[in-house]
Amino acid sequence: MTPAARKTTGGARRTSGKPGYEPVPFWAKLPHPMFFKEATSVAVDSKDRVYVFNRGANPVIVLDREGNFLETWGAGRFNRPHGIYIDAKDDLFLTDDLDHTVRKVSRDGTRTHFVLGTSGKPAQWQGGGIFNRPTHTAVSPVTGDIFISDGYGNSRVHRFTAQGRHVKSWGEPGDLPGHFSLPHNLTVLPDGRVVVCDRENFRVQVFNEDGRFVDQWHMHRPMSITSDSAFIYVGEGGAPPVQQGVPNLGQRVVVLDHSGQEVTRFGNKVAGEGFDQFLAPHGIAVDSHGDVYVAEVSFTAYGSTLTPPREVPSLRKWRRVR
Amino acid sequence: MAKKAASSSLRFEPVPGWARIPHGVTFHSDATSVAVDSKDRVYVFNRGPQPVVVFDRDGNFLESWGAGEFDRPHGIEIDADDNLYFVDDGGHFVQKRTPKGKVVFTLGKRGVPATWQGGGMFNRPTDVAVNPKNGDLFVSDGYGNSRVHKFDSRGKHLKSWGEPGSDPGQFSLPHNICMVGDDRVAVADRENFRVQIFTTNGEYLSQFHVHHPMSITSDPGPNPKLYVGEMGPPPVQAGVPNLGNHVSIFDVSGKQLGRFGAPLPGQGPDQLIAPHGVVLDSKGDIFIGEVSWTFWASRLPKPPLGEVVSLRHWRRVSAGAR
Numbered sequence: 001m002t003p004a005a006r007k008t009t010g011g012a013r014r015t016s017g018k019p020g021y022e023p024v025p026f027w028a029k030l031p032h033p034m035f036f037k038e039a040t041s042v043a044v045d046s047k048d049r050v051y052v053f054n055r056g057a058n059p060v061i062v063l064d065r066e067g068n069f070l071e072t073w074g075a076g077r078f079n080r081p082h083g084i085y086i087d088a089k090d091d092l093f094l095t096d097d098l099d100h101t102v103r104k105v106s107r108d109g110t111r112t113h114f115v116l117g118t119s120g121k122p123a124q125w126q127g128g129g130i131f132n133r134p135t136h137t138a139v140s141p142v143t144g145d146i147f148i149s150d151g152y153g154n155s156r157v158h159r160f161t162a163q164g165r166h167v168k169s170w171g172e173p174g175d176l177p178g179h180f181s182l183p184h185n186l187t188v189l190p191d192g193r194v195v196v197c198d199r200e201n202f203r204v205q206v207f208n209e210d211g212r213f214v215d216q217w218h219m220h221r222p223m224s225i226t227s228d229s230a231f232i233y234v235g236e237g238g239a240p241p242v243q244q245g246v247p248n249l250g251q252r253v254v255v256l257d258h259s260g261q262e263v264t265r266f267g268n269k270v271a272g273e274g275f276d277q278f279l280a281p282h283g284i285a286v287d288s289h290g291d292v293y294v295a296e297v298s299f300t301a302y303g304s305t306l307t308p309p310r311e312v313p314s315l316r317k318w319r320r321v322r
Numbered sequence: 323m324a325k326k327a328a329s330s331s332l333r334f335e336p337v338p339g340w341a342r343i344p345h346g347v348t349f350h351s352d353a354t355s356v357a358v359d360s361k362d363r364v365y366v367f368n369r370g371p372q373p374v375v376v377f378d379r380d381g382n383f384l385e386s387w388g389a390g391e392f393d394r395p396h397g398i399e400i401d402a403d404d405n406l407y408f409v410d411d412g413g414h415f416v417q418k419r420t421p422k423g424k425v426v427f428t429l430g431k432r433g434v435p436a437t438w439q440g441g442g443m444f445n446r447p448t449d450v451a452v453n454p455k456n457g458d459l460f461v462s463d464g465y466g467n468s469r470v471h472k473f474d475s476r477g478k479h480l481k482s483w484g485e486p487g488s489d490p491g492q493f494s495l496p497h498n499i500c501m502v503g504d505d506r507v508a509v510a511d512r513e514n515f516r517v518q519i520f521t522t523n524g525e526y527l528s529q530f531h532v533h534h535p536m537s538i539t540s541d542p543g544p545n546p547k548l549y550v551g552e553m554g555p556p557p558v559q560a561g562v563p564n565l566g567n568h569v570s571i572f573d574v575s576g577k578q579l580g581r582f583g584a585p586l587p588g589q590g591p592d593q594l595i596a597p598h599g600v601v602l603d604s605k606g607d608i609f610i611g612e613v614s615w616t617f618w619a620s621r622l623p624k625p626p627l628g629e630v631v632s633l634r635h636w637r638r639v640s641a642g643a644r
Contacts, residue, residue: 126562155562174564175533176578181555181565200559202488202515203531216531218516220488239494240556243513246439246468248487249494 019231019255020322021266021292023275027067027317034058034072038303039295039315041095041136041224041283043086045107048287052295052315053084053094060084060094060109065287067317073109079120083136083185083283093137095148100131102148104164114164116148125153126173130166136185140209142192147209149183149196157183157196157211170211175201177213185283187227189258195232197222204234206260217260220250224284224294231263232256235281235294238271238301245270251278253292253318266318271302273312281316290320332571332580333639334608338591340381340635347372347386351615351630355449355537355599357400359421362603366611366633367398367408374406374423379603381635387423393433397449397498397599401457409461411446416461418477427477429461438466439486443479448497453522455504460522462509468493470509470524483524488514491526498538498599502546502574510535510550517550519574530576533566537600537610547579548572551597551610553617554587561586567594569610569636582636587618589631597634610634 030036037056044050048065059074059081083095090107101117116130123129132153139146144162155173157180160166171180181200188194193214194207204222206215224235236250243249252267268277279302283295294316303312341364352369359365362379372386373395394412401407404421415430429443436442445466450459457475468486470493473479484493494513502508506527507520517535519527537551552566559565563585571580583594595618599611614632619625 152558172564173562175531175552175566179564181533181559181562200555200565201531201533218488218514218529218531220494220514236488239513242465243494246486246494248485248492249513250488 017322018264019290019320020264021253021318022321024067024291024317024319025275028052028063028315029067029069030061031069034061034069035311036061036314037311038297038299039283040081040297041084042285042293042295042315043084043092044285044287044293045086045090046088047090048289050285050287050293051084051086051092051107053081053283054295054314055081055299060092065289065291071108077109082134085137085139087139088141093139093146095134095137097133097135097152100133102131102134102137102146116146116160116164122153126155128154128156128169128172130158130169135183138186138188138194140188140192140194141190142188143209145209147186147188147194149186151183155180155183157186157194157207159209159211168211170207177205177216178207178211180205184222185224187225187232189227189232190229191258195225195227197225197234199223199237204260215260217256219254223280223282226284226286227258228286228290230257230290231286232258232260233284233286233292235278235284237280251281253278253281253284253294278316279312279314292318292320294318334569334580334582334636335639336591337635337637341366341377341633342381342383343375344383347375347383348629349375349632351619351632352395352613353599353611353632354395354613355398356601356609356611356633357398357406358601358603358609359400359404360402362605364603364609365398365400365406367395367599368611368632369395369615396447399450399452401452402454407450407452407459409447409450411448411464414444414446416444416447416450416459429459429473429477435466439468441467441469441482441485443471443482449499451499451501451507453501453504458522460499460501460507462496462499464496468496470496470499470507470520472522472524481524483520490518490529491520493518497536498551500538500540500548502540502548503544506574508538508540508548508574510538512536512553517548517572517576528575530572532570532572532576533568536596536598539600539602541602541606546574548574549600549602549608551594551600552583553596553598567597569594569597569600569608594634595630595632606638608634608636608638610636 036054058072080098082097085093104113134150146160184199185197221237239249247269251271279298348370349368350370373388396411397409399407418426447463459473497512498510534553540546555565568583595614612632
């Protein structure tokens with residue numbers, strides 16, 4: 001995820017009018033036999049290098065803008081990759097849900113600045129402590145503070161200073177404003193508003209940096225979110241089993257303006273492996289050209305259910321064409 | 323922080339063991355829906371051997387009938403003249419009967435579904451509402467469609483609206499429907515976690531966030547309140563407290579005015595399991611039909627042998643009491 005504050009470059013790019021996107025088939029080129037298994041999350045640095053946090057044998061894989069392989073690191077260092085975020089200085093925040101930690105590391109992985117949470121030790125289930133299966137991290141372009149959604153075993157957002165000191169936490173299980181049912185991803189807008197994917201409440205909630213509820217927007221099972229100076233990008237998950245196969249329920253990316261008005265959307269009405277389809281858009285990032293990268297937990301959601309199980313596409317690039 | 327829902331004049335208390343049922347009559351733990359006639363007799367449409375069971379307002383058994391006449395009971399409604407309307411999702415039909423149970427007309431053909439998600443009449447319809455002004459019928463449809471169908475009082479089809487999706491006017495499992503006054507229709511858009519309000523001509527008016535709404539009814543009067551039965555969360559959030567299994571009371575704008583039901587599901591007097599049908603009697607007391615077998619007992623490691631509570635009565639506590 002790219003911090004919105006940096007996205008003021010790109011003078012060639014129109015920031016008004018309705019944007020358009022087209023899929024880029026076979027974008028990522030991996031050295032044989034490297035694989036993702038599934039790309040859970042993706043982030044873009046200041047040079048438009050693309051970092052793919054994945055559940056294969058090489059948890060961090062770095063590609064250039066054209067999809068050429070640059071480097072990999074992290075083998076054996078993670079329990080279950082979930083979220084990746086890059087700050088304005090190109091440091092990485094890696095959220096490992098089953099390790100119950102968020103690590104801030106240098107972009108080449110050689111230096112760990114700090115670790116939030118205790119490796120392998122969850123806080124009490126739904127107790128609100130730090131952390132129980134955290135899901136994602138974002139940094140405020142206004143204050144530099146760190147915001148973490150938490151997660152599968154908590155119903156919280158935690159705020160830390162840039163140095164990693166805990167400032168405050170908010171949220172509890174429920175469906176009222178300020179409650180969460182699986183906060184799964186978050187982004188901080190240029191004005192400091194914190195936008196949270198309240199996944200199993202089928203909504204996005206908007207807060208100020210102190211956790212005061214500002215607004216909520218209906219979305220279809222929102223899994224992933226990022227933002228830049230122009231837009232908010234939301235990856236919507238598919239429907240529950242009772243609605244399996246029904247078209248037009250999630251499995252797409254919705255582009256909103258900063259007030260929550262939809263600008264456009266892309267993705268086929270039906271889930272699948274095709275170039276214009278999604279299976280489970282779990283992580284999302286935007287580069288300086290406005291191109292969108294989507295990481296999908298498509299093995300968990302789909303490939304693992306096949307006979308025999310197999311890897312299916314989990315990293316998508318959609319190029320901005322206007 | 324969440325706003326606490328509170329209204330001192332809208333309090334309810336459970337009345338456990340309200341219905342007294344002759345041995346041999348059983349709901350099979352699925353009292354799917356409930357309706358009340360002009361004499362406050364309570365009709366329970368259920369999945370036991372006697373699909374229609376009638377009680378007086380004190381819970382005394384009056385009569386039962388309907389064996390073999392329904393495939394899978396789902397919804398029931400009673401109009402101002404005490405005519406009965408049954409919605410049979412497994413049989414794909416909606417039926418009007420006299421107060422004595424004689425068939426007046428049948429909409430749809432028993433056992434013959436319309437094309438899946440094709441918008442025709444019907445594919446597993448869920449519920450019906452009657453306009454008190456002119457007897458027009460509104461049918462929510464359902465498990466295999468994403469539609470609302472409108473008929474006149476004699477059963478002539480007037481129009482249909484809706485398609486699969488999560489935008490305004492689209493549905494993901496329209497599961498229950500009620501009139502709001504005589505000029506609006508409210509739809510429990512279950513898998514979109516929202517209630518949508520339409521004019522009686524199907525024009526979209528508004529929506530508000532509700533946790534997994536299964537059932538909906540409104541009270542009479544100039545400023546109708548909506549009573550919504552909320553289903554629990556999906557499996558990924560199983561056991562998390564305060565997610566559904568409530569009846570919540572809203573004004574038409576979606577402001578929550580009250581709520582009851584314990585934070586977790588179960589058979590306790592103040593708990594709910596799957597509030598699948600909800601109705602008010604003339605005193606404002608509430609009856610709830612639950613699909614406790616389908617959504618709960620059948621999924622337990624050792625499903626219970628006997629009846630599980632699936633019919634609830636909550637009495638309104640008059641203002642100032644206690």
